[in-house]
Amino acid sequence: MIQKPKGTFDILPEEIPYWQxxxxxxxxxSRRFGFREIRxxxxxxxxLFQRGVGNTTDVVQxxxxxxxxxxxxxxxxxxxxxxxxxxxxxxxxxxxxxxxxKLFYFINCFRYEKPQAGRSREFWQFGTEMYxxxxxxxxxxxxxxxxSLLKEIGLTEITLHINSIGCPxxxxxxxxxxxxxxxxxxxxxxxxxxxxxxxxPMRILDCKSPICKEIAKNAPKTFEHLCADCSAHMDAxxxxxxxxxxxxxxxxxxxxxxxxYTRTVFEFITPVIGAQSTVCGGGRYDGLVKEIGGPNLSGxxxxxxxxxxxxxxxxxxxxxxxxxETDLYIASMGKDAAKxxxxxxxxxxxADLRCESDLVSRSLKAQMKYADKKGARFTLILGDNExxxxxxxxxxxxxxEQTEVDIRNIPALLSLIR
Ligand code: HAM
Numbered sequence: 001m002i003q004k005p006k007g008t009f010d011i012l013p014e015e016i017p018y019w020q021x022x023x024x025x026x027x028x029x030s031r032r033f034g035f036r037e038i039r040x041x042x043x044x045x046x047x048l049f050q051r052g053v054g055n056t057t058d059v060v061q062x063x064x065x066x067x068x069x070x071x072x073x074x075x076x077x078x079x080x081x082x083x084x085x086x087x088x089x090x091x092x093x094x095x096x097x098x099x100x101x102k103l104f105y106f107i108n109c110f111r112y113e114k115p116q117a118g119r120s121r122e123f124w125q126f127g128t129e130m131y132x133x134x135x136x137x138x139x140x141x142x143x144x145x146x147x148s149l150l151k152e153i154g155l156t157e158i159t160l161h162i163n164s165i166g167c168p169x170x171x172x173x174x175x176x177x178x179x180x181x182x183x184x185x186x187x188x189x190x191x192x193x194x195x196x197x198x199x200x201p202m203r204i205l206d207c208k209s210p211i212c213k214e215i216a217k218n219a220p221k222t223f224e225h226l227c228a229d230c231s232a233h234m235d236a237x238x239x240x241x242x243x244x245x246x247x248x249x250x251x252x253x254x255x256x257x258x259x260x261y262t263r264t265v266f267e268f269i270t271p272v273i274g275a276q277s278t279v280c281g282g283g284r285y286d287g288l289v290k291e292i293g294g295p296n297l298s299g300x301x302x303x304x305x306x307x308x309x310x311x312x313x314x315x316x317x318x319x320x321x322x323x324x325e326t327d328l329y330i331a332s333m334g335k336d337a338a339k340x341x342x343x344x345x346x347x348x349x350x351a352d353l354r355c356e357s358d359l360v361s362r363s364l365k366a367q368m369k370y371a372d373k374k375g376a377r378f379t380l381i382l383g384d385n386e387x388x389x390x391x392x393x394x395x396x397x398x399x400x401e402q403t404e405v406d407i408r409n410i411p412a413l414l415s416l417i418r
Contacts, residue, residue, distance in 0.1 A: 007113070007121025009307075017322040018310050019124075022153060023106060026126045029149045033141065035102040035128055040084040042108065046074040052083030052292050054259020056199040063111040077110035081127045082260065082285065082301060083292065089131065090294035099132030106306075118276030118308045127282075127303035131289070134298045136233050139264045139284060140240035142300050146280050147246050150268060153309065154318040158279065161251035162241075162266040164234040165202065166226050168287065174225035175201060185215045202255045208275070221252040233263055260285040264300065270308075272315040279312060280304040328378045328417050329371035330357040331364055337382040340407070344380070347410045353417060372397070378417050382407070 004010065011019060027037070046066050053059050065077040078084050085103060089095055105127050113119055126149075130142055143160065150158055166174055178201045186194065190209045197204065205216050226234065241248050248266075256265045265283035273279075282302025289297040313319045328348055330341040341357035348355040356374065358367050364381070371379050379395045386392040386407065393402045394416055405413050 005121070007115040009120060009122075014322065014324075015310075018313070018319055019306065021320045022126065022306055022309055025152045026104070026106070026149055029145060029152055030104040030128065032148075033102065033145045035104040035130075035145070038085060038088065038103045038105055040081070040088045040105070040107075041078075043075045043077050044084050044087065046076040048083050048087055048292060049076055049079060052086065052260060052288055053080065057257055057259055058203070059111060059257060063113055065110045065112060078107065079111045080109055080258065081105055081107045081125060081303060082129060082258075082288070082299075085129050086289050086292055086294065086299065090289065090292065095131070095289065095295050095297050100138065101131040102128070103130075104128045116276065118273055118305070118311055120307065124306040125303040126306060127301060129299060129301035131297050131299045133300070134286065136236035136240055136264075139233075139237045139300055140244060140246075142282065142302060143241065143266060144244050144246060146268060146282070146302050146304070147244075149304075150280070153313065155270065155279070155309065155312055155316070157272050157312070157316055158268050158270045160241075160246065160248040160266060160268055161254050162237070162248050162264065163222060163251055163254040164226055164230055164263050165222050165255055165261055165265055165283075166230050167262050170225055170227035170230055174220065174222055177220040177225060178202060178204075181219050182215070188212075188215060200259075203257065205253050205255045206257070216253065222255075223250070223252065230263055237264055256281060256283055260288040260291070262286045266302070268304075270312045273308060273311045276305075276308060278305075279308045325354070325375040325377060326356050326371075327353040327376070328355045328380060329367075329374065329376035330355065331367040331371065331379060331381045332358050333364060333381075333383040336387055337384070340387055341382055344382075344407060344410070344413075348414065348417075351410075351414050353414070380405070380407075380413075 049064060050060055059079045064079055067075060069075055089101065094101060108122055108124050110122055112121060115121060128142060128145060130138055179197065182197050182201055182204055186197065188211050190207065190212055193204045193207050193212050204212060205219060207213065254265050254267050261283040263284045267278045268280040269277050270279055271277065280302055284300040286298040288299055289295065330345055332338045332341040338358060345355045345357045376397055379397060380392050382392055390406055390408050391404050392407050394405045395402050403416060405416065
């Protein structure tokens with residue numbers, strides 16, 4: 001028996017309504033904010049992620065699914081959406097469009113991580129990206145979109161954490177301060193963080209190891225090292241969030257795992273789904289478009305993990321009710337009746353109602369059992385007598401009430417099942 005690859009999952013028909021619920025809400029909320037959908041390839045040139053996401057990140061160093069195609073090109077299954085979309089807007093001349101350019105997407109992503117609840121190797125994101133707006137109002141708007149969606153799907157047990165990680169002007173000073181702090185406390189750090197000390201000391205701040213966490217508590221904070229512009233940006237963002245009535249916590253440990261971020265970073269965290277508690281992560285990335293060969297165009301966005309949203313809705317009893325019903329099941333006895341059932345089913349479906357008939361020549365008893373399993377609201381039984389007389393009994397499965405109907409009078413039948 002061939003099994004699915006480790007860290008992947010099937011989304012079964014009974015779960016699909018939850019996915020569709022989130023997708024529909026996300027499309028609706030995105031539309032309200034003026035965002036339009038974009039779709040980009042599932043694989044990209046490896047170099048895009050090396051340059052965009054950053055060579056020193058865990059994602060690029062340890063987690064990418066990279067392969068050579070038959071022509072020897074190095075390609076990578078996208079570990080996230082932001083770099084591919086930045087590439088797409090440059091390549092398609094969208095950097096000259098009316099700004100801000102506002103995009104959203106649903107994508108599957110691939111990261112070679114240790115699977116656990118809420119963390120898989122193939123996972124799905126809903127994300128948004130906004131280009132060409134550098135103001136703190138743009139930051140507030142993007143955060144507000146995420147907040148509206150979480151509210152709209154009913155996820156209330158959630159906290160917004162925000163931070164500023166500075167810009168290329170002030171980050172080197174902060175990095176140096178962090179480095180000397182961790183150098184002085186190097187011994188107890190985990191091996192991964194010892195390595196991060198050289199390559200990316202900021203990543204030590206969100207290490208999950210309890211010892212590293214303890215040491216990180218007293219580390220220098222980003223906002224103590226922000227330049228005047230970054231500081232003013234952060235203050236204005238806070239004022240905007242207050243004006244929008246969006247509660248937040250300033251959390252100096254939010255540093256995010258991807259290199260492209262500048263200034264604002266944020267996460268929505270829920271206590272209800274265990275260790276993988278970040279349902280949404282995002283931030284500003286004003287240098288990314290230029291870094292991968294485009295003009296100097298600012299960007300800000302976020303992505304939400306759809307599995308984590310579903311887990312959180314499940315944990316708080318907020319999953320929407322699912323509806324597997326069929327409106328009418330037509331049971332038939334004999335070939336002629338089966339043919340008549342097909343014709344009636346066609347007419348019922350043309351009226352946008354859900355209808356099924358017997359396709360496997362089962363006994364009447366077995367057909368009724370199937371109708372019951374499919375949650376049929378009504379059944380109609382057709383045999384030789386019904387075909388001859390043109391009259392059949394329509395049964396309301398909930399009340400057991402039976403009504404004689406003229407099977408040639410489709411509008412009358414429809415009016416009874418509507
Ligand atoms: P990220 O924090 O790497 O950011 O991922 C965003 C969200 O995707 C996470 O908060 C989480 O909900 C979900 N996620 C990440 N990895 C996994 C996984 N292995 N299994 C299940 N869910 C996962 C980004 O990807 C950025 N591109 C977000 C962004 C957009 N920043 C600016 N624009």
